[in-house]
Amino acid sequence: MIRGSESDSWSRLGPLTFDEGTTAQAQVYARLRDALISGYFRPGEEISLRRASTALGTSVTPVREALRQLESDGGLEVFGGNRVLRVPVLSEAELIDIRDIRINLESLAAAQALDGIGPSQMRLISNACAVMQRAADTGDADLYLESNWRFHSLIYRAAARPILMGVIERMWLRVGPLIRLAVTAPNHFGRSMESHRAAELALRKRDASALQAAIIRDISDAASDLGRTLCDYGPAKVAGKA
Template identity: 30%
Template structure:
């Protein structure tokens, strides 16, 4: 029963789909239109979470983000895409959880469920070399300063650059 419930949740979150012809589970295709919608939704939700988190930040959060970012940088240095993906997720959600905005956090989680598998495939295919530019250091500095607008801008830029890389990969595959 727990597996059935998990599958239902993933279908409801649109991370999985059920083929009506044979009832098999599948990951929805990442089309240019779907990617555009996911990108737009992430840009509406995630920068706001970052801004709210910056207003509630303390030195513990700053240290946590710095440690995660150091691990992310090490993953990049080693070309370890799996480690990069885990650290990137940990960075974003450590920040977002501090926002104290459960509705927005749930929305961000659902968006990551939908985009995560495609990020893994795309970045696994192109390698960690294209991942070196992120805006995490800028976000950390904004959080450290309690600068909500700076955190919003840094995360928006981080998302835009990452989604642009995914868009180019989707277009190249088409």
């Protein structure tokens, strides 16, 4: 049974504990970005400025700027005559484009990350994989998706290619909300964990080819489930309109 609470997406956002040395806008952006990537919000869901500021425990100013940046990055879009800000609803063609971009960029980042992953980073990656496995075993979709992003981002950031990482993040921004629906696909957790365990093993063996193969398999399998989600639900249902 897949567990996950779509009703409390806003309560899971915060409130934020702001750190000195980083602007409030940057911290709000990072929190909202990770929430979108982890599937807190479903495709087509409206994102309210005031509701977000209340959930995060901050004024509307840093939230407004963060939402503008997310719109610029493709994580949100303006929709309808009332210019409502919402999570985009992707087409099948867009999913294929994103899949192909992810395969090329993430396999590149993974291979280049090997030299930057030392014992401490490896422990963090292995811990993320272990948390994913526990979440898969208990059907906890929320924890699974959060740990999934943590696992991948820890690997890619080790490549120390900030522009490349920025493009990868924007691709995840686009597909994260749909992945939240796709985890209900038959054996999604099982196939996904096979790829993640293979990637972890390849990292330990310093095997770039095996690591790239595991990343590509993970992206391809996820894309297949995403495509079936669109076919099963249709754009209107995915967007919560039917």
